[in-house]
Amino acid sequence: MRLVMAILAFIVLLPIVGSDAPSHITYYVDVATGDDAHGGTAPEVAWRTIQRAANTARAGDTVLIREGTYHEGVSFDQHSGIEGAPIVFRAHPEETVIVESPEWYGLNVQVDWLVIDGLHVRGSTSHGLFLSGAHHNVIQNCAFSDHGWAGVMIGGDRGRASHNIIQHCAIHDNAHEGIYLRSGYIDQPGIPVTDNVLQYNVIYDNGDEGIQNTATYVLPAPGGTVIRGNHVYGNGAWAGSACLEGDDLLVEDNIIRDNGGEVGGIWYANGAGGVLRNNVILGNHGDAGDHAAGLHLRNLVHT
Numbered sequence: 001m002r003l004v005m006a007i008l009a010f011i012v013l014l015p016i017v018g019s020d021a022p023s024h025i026t027y028y029v030d031v032a033t034g035d036d037a038h039g040g041t042a043p044e045v046a047w048r049t050i051q052r053a054a055n056t057a058r059a060g061d062t063v064l065i066r067e068g069t070y071h072e073g074v075s076f077d078q079h080s081g082i083e084g085a086p087i088v089f090r091a092h093p094e095e096t097v098i099v100e101s102p103e104w105y106g107l108n109v110q111v112d113w114l115v116i117d118g119l120h121v122r123g124s125t126s127h128g129l130f131l132s133g134a135h136h137n138v139i140q141n142c143a144f145s146d147h148g149w150a151g152v153m154i155g156g157d158r159g160r161a162s163h164n165i166i167q168h169c170a171i172h173d174n175a176h177e178g179i180y181l182r183s184g185y186i187d188q189p190g191i192p193v194t195d196n197v198l199q200y201n202v203i204y205d206n207g208d209e210g211i212q213n214t215a216t217y218v219l220p221a222p223g224g225t226v227i228r229g230n231h232v233y234g235n236g237a238w239a240g241s242a243c244l245e246g247d248d249l250l251v252e253d254n255i256i257r258d259n260g261g262e263v264g265g266i267w268y269a270n271g272a273g274g275v276l277r278n279n280v281i282l283g284n285h286g287d288a289g290d291h292a293a294g295l296h297l298r299n300l301v302h303t
Contacts, residue, residue, distance in 0.1 A: 022060025022085035027053050031068035050074045050099070053089070059113070060085035067095035073103030073124060081113030083136070091118030098122065105130045106147065110158060112136050122146045126153075128174065129166075133159025143170040150177040151206065154222075156184045156191030165197045171206070178203040178210045178235060181222040190218035199228040208237035210259065214245040221246035221270065229253045236260040240284060243267050249274040258283045265294040272301035 027040040027047070034048035040056065046066070047053055051074050053063040059081045081087040091097040099106055099121045106121035106128040112135045120143040121128045128144030129152045131137065144151035151171035154161050171178040179198055183190040203210040210232040215221040223246045232241045232254060240259025244251070249271060256265055256279060264284030268274065281294050 022082070023058055024060040024085075025057075025062075027057060027061060027063045028066070029053050029063060030066040031070050032066070050089070054078065057087045057089075059087060062088040062090065064090055064092050065097045065119070066092050067097060069098040069100050071100050071102065073101040073105050073108065074099065075105075075108040075110075076114055077108065077110040080111040081115075083113060086113040086115045086136075086138070087111075088115040088117065089119070090115070096120060104148075106144065107139075109134050109137055109139075114138075115140070117141050119143075120145075124148065126150075128152060128171075130155070131164060132157045132161055134164065135160070135162050137164045138167070139165070139169065140167045141169065143172075145171070145173045147174045150174060150180040151203075152179040153177075154179075154181045154193060154196055156182070156193050157188065160192050160194070162192070162194045162196065165199070166201060167197070167199045169201045171201060171203045174206045176206065176208040176237075177212045178206040178232075179212070180209075181213045181225060182216045183220055183222060184218040186217050188218060190215065190220055192220060193222040195224040195226075196222070197226040197228070198230060199226065201230045203230055203232045203235065205234045206236075208235070208261075209240065209243045210235040210256075211242045211244075213249065214243055215270075223247040223249070223271075225249050227251045227254060231255045233258045237262075240264045240286075241266060241281075244274075245270045247272045247274070251276045252278050254279045256281045256284065260285050260287075262286055263296050265296070267296045267298075268300065269296075269298040270300075274300065 030046035034046035036052040038045040040047045101124040104126040106124045109131045110133045114137045118141045125148040128147045131154045151174040240261040241256040264286040265281045
């Protein structure tokens with residue numbers, strides 16, 4: 001009996017290991033010297049593509065990417081991190097990593113608890129970052145430029161998208177929107193996109209809005225979006241700096257200057273509970289008559 005009890009006590013004390021347990025492995029990617037047939041766990045056996053790492057890394061892992069130009073679009077659709085142990089993809093310190101994508105996306109994120117840090121993503125036929133069906137991701141210190149549609153698209157096309165953060169990024173010279181949040185696309189049901197944060201970005205010289213947060217095609221409009229501390233300038237077409245709809249938006253501490261289009265400044269309509277405060281809006285020019293160029297508010301409740 002004592003032997004049985006001792007065995008049971010030993011089993012209870014064993015660590016629980018499962019598929020979601022953080023592994024804390026560091027992987028390496030190097031377009032110059034790597035090979036996707038390698039193990040990836042040391043600089044001398046680095047992988048060649050970021051996609052190889054995206055297919056492999058799990059919760060708690062870090063992927064260090066060496067400098068160079070990676071001619072690929074990267075889909076993050078295999079593994080999610082967990083709270084307290086995200087999967088981290090990071091440019092090697094003081095090195096420039098360029099993702100030159102031939103795909104419709106530069107980065108396609110459909111997982112949770114992911115951190116992408118320090119990548120320069122350019123040249124896709126549609127979106128630099130497409131984020132849908134994804135939650136609790138952080139995209140920071142990146143650049144998104146020269147894409148065929150939006151620099152950053154957060155949409156309900158493939159499922160809810162919530163609690164994602166886009167911060168300290170440069171988003172510029174895209175054909176249409178700089179950052180675009182929407183709940184779905186044509187002939188799709190509206191899928192909620194909520195509580196995402198856009199903060200401390202520089203958004204400039206995009207063909208349409210610097211920031212768009214609207215239902216556009218199907219309701220509901222994205223709600224609970226925080227737009228904070230961004231510098232938005234030189235954007236054009238409709239609402240050059242920001243075209244906004246939705247409930248419970250917080251728009252604060254932004255500098256919005258020298259934008260054009262029909263409404264050069266902020267256009268905010270069709271929402272409730274929004275807060276706009278401490279924004280600097282100057283030098284914008286609008287050509288839509290009574291829409292003007294500074295701040296246009298319409299059909300709002302308790303805002």
